[in-house]
Amino acid sequence: MDRSQNIAGKNGTGEAEARRRPQQARSKQKVEAILEAATMLIGEKGVDSVSMRDIARATAMPLSVIYQYFPNKSAIVEKLFTAMTAHSRARTAAVAATIKDPADFVIATEQLLDEYYETVRRHPAMADLINAVLADKTLGHLDVQDSRWHANVLYDSIEHRVIPARRDEFRRILFMFNHLIGGLMRLLLSLDDQQARRMLDDYKMLTRRQVADIFE
Numbered sequence: 001m002d003r004s005q006n007i008a009g010k011n012g013t014g015e016a017e018a019r020r021r022p023q024q025a026r027s028k029q030k031v032e033a034i035l036e037a038a039t040m041l042i043g044e045k046g047v048d049s050v051s052m053r054d055i056a057r058a059t060a061m062p063l064s065v066i067y068q069y070f071p072n073k074s075a076i077v078e079k080l081f082t083a084m085t086a087h088s089r090a091r092t093a094a095v096a097a098t099i100k101d102p103a104d105f106v107i108a109t110e111q112l113l114d115e116y117y118e119t120v121r122r123h124p125a126m127a128d129l130i131n132a133v134l135a136d137k138t139l140g141h142l143d144v145q146d147s148r149w150h151a152n153v154l155y156d157s158i159e160h161r162v163i164p165a166r167r168d169e170f171r172r173i174l175f176m177f178n179h180l181i182g183g184l185m186r187l188l189l190s191l192d193d194q195q196a197r198r199m200l201d202d203y204k205m206l207t208r209r210q211v212a213d214i215f216e
Contacts (some may be wrong), residue, residue: 078127078142081143082142120188130186152171173214
């Protein structure tokens with residue numbers, strides 16, 4: 001390689017790479033700003049009342065820039081929902097790893113339920129996001145997939161202690177109760193905290209009764 005090629009290799013490619021990095025960083029910052037604004041607006045107004053134009057105004061970005069990163073509001077909702085479920089999945093996996101026996105299982109699942117309620121109570125936009133996903137025919141499957149994921153992780157943590165003849169039943173129960181949590185949270189948000197916590201305890205009791213005789 002001659003000297004001119006070497007200079008081009010060092011300066012040409014290097015400068016191009018240096019230019020790309022700030023552009024990528026700015027793009028990431030814009031996406032984060034869009035998502036933060038969307039979350040804030042959804043929490044204040046609900047998903048149905050938030051438009052792409054509202055998000056543009058909240059971020060002080062041209063509407064065309066919002067569309068550059070997200071083709072429609074459904075794409076923003078999907079991104080927010082994916083981020084939300086990634087966090088909850090990580091927490092479920094961590095708690096499931098501590099389960100060794102049926103007593104641990106009950107404690108762990110109720111702990112996860114309490115944590116989820118506290119999070120949704122602090123961030124009501126989460127419930128609106130779930131509603132939006134359920135109402136969108138192109139996104140509805142995401143909520144079902146997430147419920148099944150949590151059910152499978154919890155099932156795997158305690159399968160060895162489940163009566164073999166009832167393992168299919170137990171898997172179905174976990175899937176059903178996990179999927180019902182979304183509706184439960186929407187209901188709890190419509191109540192004051194004291195009423196909500198009593199109803200949360202009722203839900204725990206129903207779950208405990210349903211699985212009481214399913215373990216060896």
